Amino acid sequence: MANQLSSLVAAELAGPADPRAAAMAGALAARYPDAARAVLFYGSCLREANLDGLMLDFYLIVSDYRAAYGKSWLARANRLIPPNVFPFEHQGLIAKYAVLSEADFARLNGRQADNVSVWARFAQPSRLLWAADDLARRRAIAAVAQAAPTLLSLARPMAQDGEDALALWKTGFGLTYNAELRAEKTGRSLSIVDADPDRYRRFGEAALADGLPPSPPDTPALWGRLQRRGKRLSVLRLAKASFTYAGGIDYLAWKINRHAGTQIAIRPWQRRWPLIGALTLLPRLFRKGAIR
Incomplete structure (x- = not known):
């Protein structure tokens, strides 16, 4: 270099x-x-x-x-x-x-x-x-x-x-x-x-x-x-983090709320099944423009 x-x-x-x-x-x-x-x-x-x-x-x-x-x-x-x-x-x-x-x-x-x-x-x-x-x-x-x-x-x-x-x-x-x-x-x-x-x-x-x-x-x-490819990888990493990252879905909500000014609240069932919970957030977030 x-x-x-x-x-x-x-x-x-x-x-x-x-x-x-x-x-x-x-x-x-x-x-x-x-x-x-x-x-x-x-x-x-x-x-x-x-x-x-x-x-x-x-x-x-x-x-x-x-x-x-x-x-x-x-x-x-x-x-x-x-x-x-x-x-x-x-x-x-x-x-x-x-x-x-x-x-x-x-x-x-x-x-x-x-x-x-x-x-x-x-x-x-x-x-x-x-x-x-x-x-x-x-x-x-x-x-x-x-x-x-x-x-x-x-x-x-x-x-x-x-x-x-x-x-x-x-x-x-x-x-x-x-x-x-x-x-x-x-x-x-x-x-x-x-x-x-x-x-x-x-x-x-x-x-x-x-x-x-x-x-x-x-x-x-x-x-x-x-x-x-980046969008696909983002979803795959999100799915992987639901297994590797304790409390990952709560972190996801915190980060989006902090940066996008949203008021996302995680429900108990989403914490029990974080992979499904995280993926079900995506369509709503796209509609609101919270993620692009």
């Missing part, structure tokens, strides 16, 4: 974070002593001064799924439909964390990814709060440094001004928001850039100066495939 952007990514990943989030990252890694390689903190909580009452977001990077789970079916589920997502609590804070192997984390941040979910998130700010050793740290930085070029190279043919860094970011995030089931209100993809335009201009201009990967000749068709 070229030097300008890699240097910016490395500096951002090493930037300050709430000490309670850092302690939580260490405690999370300690749950996987034979497998943990890195823990990254990302998402809207990264910008919050007070973490109480919020749901923090982490990615736990492991050496491989067998080392993380043993022979459990969780290893197969993580390999087939990455990532697995679990709840976590530490010293009064609550979080969810996604598990990916080092190999999958590198692949899903790059152009070879068949969905947007990882590189769309790590093109945004994050912090590397824990690493097992220097090699794990360097691998995490290298993986994250792929995310912005991936997004920008795929956005370039779709943008009105393919040389303006902020236009590329806004186009890219708008497209990625249509490639997943999103609970956020319309315009959220633009507000990501507007919240810190200096950051996105610096990162975008560095990526352009380094040279973006060539955009595929069929970029519009590729986005169509990413969007169709």
